[in-house]
Amino acid sequence: MSLRYGILGLLNYGSMTGYDISKYFRESVGYFWNAQQSQIYRELTALEKDGLVEYELVIQSDKPNKKLYRINEVGRENLNGWLYDFNIDDFFITRNALLLKLFFSSQIPVNRTIEMLSKYKERCEAAARELALHTGDLSDYQNLVEDDSESLYWKMTAARGLADYQASARWAGECINILRKRGEQDD
Amino acid sequence: MSLRYGILGLLNYGSMTGYDISKYFRESVGYFWNAQQSQIYRELTALEKDGLVEYELVIQSDKPNKKLYRINEVGRENLNGWLYDFNIDDFFITRNALLLKLFFSSQIPVNRTIEMLSKYKERCEAAARELALHTGDLSDYQNLVEDDSESLYWKMTAARGLADYQASARWAGECINILRKRGEQDD
DNA sequence: GGTCCCATGTAACAAGTTACATGATTCC
DNA sequence: GGAATCATGTAACTTGTTACATGGGACC
Numbered sequence: 001m002s003l004r005y006g007i008l009g010l011l012n013y014g015s016m017t018g019y020d021i022s023k024y025f026r027e028s029v030g031y032f033w034n035a036q037q038s039q040i041y042r043e044l045t046a047l048e049k050d051g052l053v054e055y056e057l058v059i060q061s062d063k064p065n066k067k068l069y070r071i072n073e074v075g076r077e078n079l080n081g082w083l084y085d086f087n088i089d090d091f092f093i094t095r096n097a098l099l100l101k102l103f104f105s106s107q108i109p110v111n112r113t114i115e116m117l118s119k120y121k122e123r124c125e126a127a128a129r130e131l132a133l134h135t136g137d138l139s140d141y142q143n144l145v146e147d148d149s150e151s152l153y154w155k156m157t158a159a160r161g162l163a164d165y166q167a168s169a170r171w172a173g174e175c176i177n178i179l180r181k182r183g184e185q186d187d
Numbered sequence: 188m189s190l191r192y193g194i195l196g197l198l199n200y201g202s203m204t205g206y207d208i209s210k211y212f213r214e215s216v217g218y219f220w221n222a223q224q225s226q227i228y229r230e231l232t233a234l235e236k237d238g239l240v241e242y243e244l245v246i247q248s249d250k251p252n253k254k255l256y257r258i259n260e261v262g263r264e265n266l267n268g269w270l271y272d273f274n275i276d277d278f279f280i281t282r283n284a285l286l287l288k289l290f291f292s293s294q295i296p297v298n299r300t301i302e303m304l305s306k307y308k309e310r311c312e313a314a315a316r317e318l319a320l321h322t323g324d325l326s327d328y329q330n331l332v333e334d335d336s337e338s339l340y341w342k343m344t345a346a347r348g349l350a351d352y353q354a355s356a357r358w359a360g361e362c363i364n365i366l367r368k369r370g371e372q373d374d
Numbered sequence: 375g376g377t378c379c380c381a382t383g384t385a386a387c388a389a390g391t392t393a394c395a396t397g398a399t400t401c402c
Numbered sequence: 403g404g405a406a407t408c409a410t411g412t413a414a415c416t417t418g419t420t421a422c423a424t425g426g427g428a429c430c
Binding site: 001003035036039043062063064 | 417421
């Protein structure tokens with residue numbers, strides 16, 4: 001159900017095409033929610049059938065025609081309901097493919113796991129640098145409190161992404177150290 | 188595909204029933220991979236059809252009969268292949284329902300969001316305490332290097348879980364502080 | 375000439391969720 | 403008497419993934 005509300009949430013900022021939504025998902029929500037383009041078109045069709053959004057067909061000559069979707073009153077109420085209600089358990093449903101692999105990695109050579117963790121660490125550091133450009137940390141309270149509210153919420157999520165990447169990189173580094181010592185021992 | 192290998196990985200430690208696998212998923216892998224019981228039975232059937240596992244029907248008088256699954260040579264090779272190959276991109280596919288909700292939360296009263304984050308924080312702290320009982324941190328290198336290798340890998344994943352929960356709780360606390368100040372300002 | 379951007383979608387399949395169904399035994 | 407544990411599964415449905423298909427315009 002989250003995808004549906006992610007789309008509604010974006011449409012609540014302004015009218016968009018499926019293409020736009022797909023782009024926003026990648027660019028702004030991407031580090032905490034992935035959505036396939038085919039999934040978005042499918043969900044838009046469903047949203048329209050359920051009467052939460054409407055669209056206007058925009059004829060273009062230089063570019064392909066497009067459907068400009070906008071949220072309606074019913075959709076807005078639905079979105080608010082979803083924002084208001086929460087079930088804490090939902091927030092703890094996780095799937096971490098790296099941890100699953102690592103959990104069973106005693107079966108393969110240590111060096112291979114070190115290689116995997118090193119690449120993971122690099123990517124985390126790169127992602128952290130990237131995110132840090134767009135957000136600071138949350139310690140500059142004064143500034144944050146005076147921010148307009150949309151960007152405040154945006155910064156909170158970005159700060160979480162940043163903290164995640166940093167913690168991941170640190171953790172990966174520790175694992176690499178341990179595995180290296182283990183490797184030496186085995187020599 | 189990860190579920191398939193998660194099951195193979197568990198079976199590689201020893202023969203089990205679908206019921207056992209389901210339990211292990213909840214108890215030991217649960218904080219980084221969720222699996223429904225119905226999903227496990229379905230995948231076991233597929234694994235058997237694909238010739239990666241075999242089972243023995245165990246007749247019991249006091250309890251229901253059971254199928255004791257064991258991994259075979261083909262399954263072991265498959266598992267090793269999966270452990271050995273990795274695609275870093277796969278490790279960055281995330282879905283965080285809390286962040287998605289928070290991202291759009293400028294639409295609802297600040298107090299409601301504070302309430303949500305507070306409950307989230309409590310649960311993170313409880314989960315961290317729980318995990319900390321079973322693992323230390325990774326700084327006790329000497330001990331870790333001398334550990335048997337299965338528990339070493341297990342501890343690395345647990346350490347990551349712990350770091351995650353702690354970072355999450357800290358972050359939630361910062362968000363709550365900011366939102367409280369914002370609330371005062373609005374009075 | 376090749377790639378990226380814009381913009382739509384469909385089809386087939388894989389994976390995840392929810393609910394139902396059965397039934398004995400053990401523990402409180 | 404009621405809940406939990408053991409143990410299997412099916413059915414229906416929703417989500418997520420991968421690949422295919424189309425085609426003009428912009429930019430290098």
